[in-house]
Amino acid sequence: LSADDTFQIKQGDWHQLINPSDQLCHIIEIQYGESTSEDDIERLYFYEGN
Numbered sequence: 001l002s003a004d005d006t007f008q009i010k011q012g013d014w015h016q017l018i019n020p021s022d023q024l025c026h027i028i029e030i031q032y033g034e035s036t037s038e039d040d041i042e043r044l045y046f047y048e049g050n
Contacts (some may be wrong), residue, residue, distance in 0.1 A: 014044060 001007060009015045019025040 017027060
């Protein structure tokens with residue numbers, strides 16, 4: 001992703017963000033729908049060092 005790019009993750013898709021750069025990366029996460037909660041988060045540690 002570059003500055004001002006957007007990316008949409010579909011409901012139910014596993015995802016992980018990694019910044020391979022030495023520069024700061026700011027992510028804004030937006031949830032929408034009838035219920036917006038973090039109670040359904042499942043953590044899967046795939047990469048070493050997580």
